[in-house]
Amino acid sequence: MASGRDSLIYAIKSFKVKKILVTGGAGFIGSAFIRNYLKNNPNYTFVKEDIRNLDKIDDLAKNSDVIINFAAETHVDRSIANPLPFIETNILGTYSLLEATRKHDHLFMTLCDQKNG
Ligand SMILES: NC(=O)c1ccc[n+]([C@@H]2O[C@H](COP(=O)([O-])OP(=O)(O)OC[C@H]3O[C@@H](n4cnc5c(N)ncnc54)[C@H](O)[C@@H]3O)[C@@H](O)[C@H]2O)c1
Numbered sequence: 001m002a003s004g005r006d007s008l009i010y011a012i013k014s015f016k017v018k019k020i021l022v023t024g025g026a027g028f029i030g031s032a033f034i035r036n037y038l039k040n041n042p043n044y045t046f047v048k049e050d051i052r053n054l055d056k057i058d059d060l061a062k063n064s065d066v067i068i069n070f071a072a073e074t075h076v077d078r079s080i081a082n083p084l085p086f087i088e089t090n091i092l093g094t095y096s097l098l099e100a101t102r103k104h105d106h107l108f109m110t111l112c113d114q115k116n117g
Contacts, residue, residue: 019066020038020067027070051089054100058099058100061103064104064106073085073090
């Protein structure tokens with residue numbers, strides 16, 4: 001059976017993806033994805049941006065074919081102590097990525113485990 005990682009790579013290859021916008025690339029899972037699949041690409045660039053910023057996300061998205069979202073506020077215990085950043089990033093931030101996806105007719109992939117927590 002194919003793993004989540006295999007499915008992701010299969011989807012990227014099948015859709016003949018040229019440019020990928022990866023969000024949360026400095027995090028635990030996003031950085032592993034970048035290390036393994038993108039870092040050696042000569043066209044790789046790092047941009048520090050907030051996924052809640054609709055205009056910036058739109059700018060970045062219009063030059064890419066696929067958005068892969070690893071950006072999130074994580075750790076459920078922190079969401080109990082201080083929920084607002086979780087709502088802002090995991091709901092509104094994801095919304096801004098989905099809007100960009102819709103507008104630019106992209107493929108969108110996201111991890112979601114703790115967004116439901
Ligand atoms: N770590 C796991 O075992 C695991 C398992 C299943 C699913 N997931 C899911 O994978 C995703 C990533 O998890 P992780 O462990 O890499 O988390 P992480 O906390 O290590 O990384 C999240 C990254 O998102 C960034 N981020 C937070 N708010 C942001 C914002 N507003 N704009 C841009 N970037 C922002 C953080 O700076 C960080 O670099 C989460 O949705 C998590 O629920 C994680």
